[in-house]
Amino acid sequence: MAIKDIDPIIAELIQKEKQRQETTLELIASENHVSTAVMEAAGSCLTNKYAEGYPAARYYGGCEYYDQIESLAIARAKQIFGCQFANVQPHSGANANLASFMAMMQPGDRYISLALSSGGHLSHGMKLNTSAIFWQPDHYELDSKTETIDFDSVRRKALELKPKMILCGYSAYPRTIDFKRFREIADEVGALLFADIAHIAGLVAGGAHPSPFPHAHVVSTTTHKTLRGPRGGLIMTNDEALAKAINRSVFPGSQGGPLMHIIAAKAVAFGEALRPEFKTYAQQIVRNAAALAKALAGKGYRLQSGGTDNHLMLVDLRARNADFTGADAEKALEKAGIICNKNAILNDPRPPKLTSGIRLGTPAVTSRGLKEHDLEVVAEFIDRAMSAKDDDSALKTIRAEVAKFCQKFPMPH
Numbered sequence: 001m002a003i004k005d006i007d008p009i010i011a012e013l014i015q016k017e018k019q020r021q022e023t024t025l026e027l028i029a030s031e032n033h034v035s036t037a038v039m040e041a042a043g044s045c046l047t048n049k050y051a052e053g054y055p056a057a058r059y060y061g062g063c064e065y066y067d068q069i070e071s072l073a074i075a076r077a078k079q080i081f082g083c084q085f086a087n088v089q090p091h092s093g094a095n096a097n098l099a100s101f102m103a104m105m106q107p108g109d110r111y112i113s114l115a116l117s118s119g120g121h122l123s124h125g126m127k128l129n130t131s132a133i134f135w136q137p138d139h140y141e142l143d144s145k146t147e148t149i150d151f152d153s154v155r156r157k158a159l160e161l162k163p164k165m166i167l168c169g170y171s172a173y174p175r176t177i178d179f180k181r182f183r184e185i186a187d188e189v190g191a192l193l194f195a196d197i198a199h200i201a202g203l204v205a206g207g208a209h210p211s212p213f214p215h216a217h218v219v220s221t222t223t224h225k226t227l228r229g230p231r232g233g234l235i236m237t238n239d240e241a242l243a244k245a246i247n248r249s250v251f252p253g254s255q256g257g258p259l260m261h262i263i264a265a266k267a268v269a270f271g272e273a274l275r276p277e278f279k280t281y282a283q284q285i286v287r288n289a290a291a292l293a294k295a296l297a298g299k300g301y302r303l304q305s306g307g308t309d310n311h312l313m314l315v316d317l318r319a320r321n322a323d324f325t326g327a328d329a330e331k332a333l334e335k336a337g338i339i340c341n342k343n344a345i346l347n348d349p350r351p352p353k354l355t356s357g358i359r360l361g362t363p364a365v366t367s368r369g370l371k372e373h374d375l376e377v378v379a380e381f382i383d384r385a386m387s388a389k390d391d392d393s394a395l396k397t398i399r400a401e402v403a404k405f406c407q408k409f410p411m412p413h
């Protein structure tokens with residue numbers, strides 16, 4: 001029976017959410033619109049079965065097709081990123097990081113990362129997360145002048161603390177990551193280099209950002225951000241001993257049965273990422289981000305670090321109007337049909353619930369087919385909404401215009 005017959009309430013909410021997605025501009029840097037093929041796999045009968053273990057080594061019978069699906073997902077992940085081992089079972093990016101930490105460190109070991117407030121992720125040592133409860137994080141900094149990674153501070157912290165692991169890869173960092181430079185510092189102090197490419201995996205897959213291989217010892221990622229697959233995680237390495245430890249730390253270390261419907265959807269997304277069109281997609285994401293950044297700068301907004309090399313940017317609203325806050329912007333833009341999130345700017349004097357900035361990303365709108373000149377229109381919408389932030393009727397008018405604009409860009413099939 002269809003959802004609408006069995007549960008009309010949920011069916012209607014799904015329908016409304018579909019319409020929300022279609023009529024608004026999704027600029028949250030960590031989101032995307034997946035293909036119907038990916039959604040079909042994620043919504044398939046594969047949700048029904050247990051497949052604890054790994055291909056050809058399961059704890060349940062009846063896994064013949066699951067083995068083939070997971071093996072294909074692994075082979076495609078290895079092909080995309082050019083590595084020797086992949087574990088496709090982590091339920092999410094945070095789970096992938098937990099399992100990676102378990103594989104690289106003993107409880108209580110020390111590591112260094114970028115703090116959440118500077119663009120890192122909560123799984124990189126935020127005090128309430130397992131990454132800070134079971135291990136000891138310390139943080140390197142951004143250079144306050146260039147607002148990019150301060151490699152002197154990375155090296156200083158590394159020499160001073162002799163960490164077991166150095167973590168690079170971020171949630172709110174608009175510049176290219178120099179994995180080679182991180183590896184040189186890791187080698188100098190005998191640390192493992194862990195690259196969390198959750199945000200940029202699709203760019204790496206499409207050749208629009210340098211690969212963390214061969215520099216990183218372990219690489220983790222989500223599959224649902226620029227990589228445009230189902231919500232989930234993935235861990236990779238070229239080191240056989242680390243691969244064994246990773247497999248153990250995913251199952252039985254931190255998870256039970258794998259989500260085989262999601263693994264099938266990962267396999268479908270990985271297949272899409274191997275096609276030539278995905279290269280074009282990844283490059284267009286970056287071109288669109290550059291176009292949006294340039295248009296906003298032209299309107300008087302300041303971009304942290306001066307711009308973007310990848311799919312996202314941090315917009316310092318104060319340069320346009322000292323009274324604009326990130327919280328105001330998130331709210332006003334949502335009323336105007338533009339979805340984004342507030343984000344702290346480096347050394348932001350405002351508290352995290354307010355902030356002085358927003359984070360904008362182009363992966364989702366690029367999936368809908370927007371090109372550079374369309375991002376100029378988006379910048380215009382953003383600036384108009386900010387200027388009318390306290391005028392609900394003006395925001396409503398913009399929202400209608402945004403919805404009309406969105407009709408030109410149907411969801412991907």
Ligand SMILES: *Cc1c(COP(=O)(O)O)cnc(C)c1O
Nearest residue numbers: 092093094121169170171198222
């Ligand atoms: C999004 C993100 C994650 C976590 O992903 P979830 O699937 O939400 O757990 C981990 N690391 C980085 C850098 C991220 O941006």
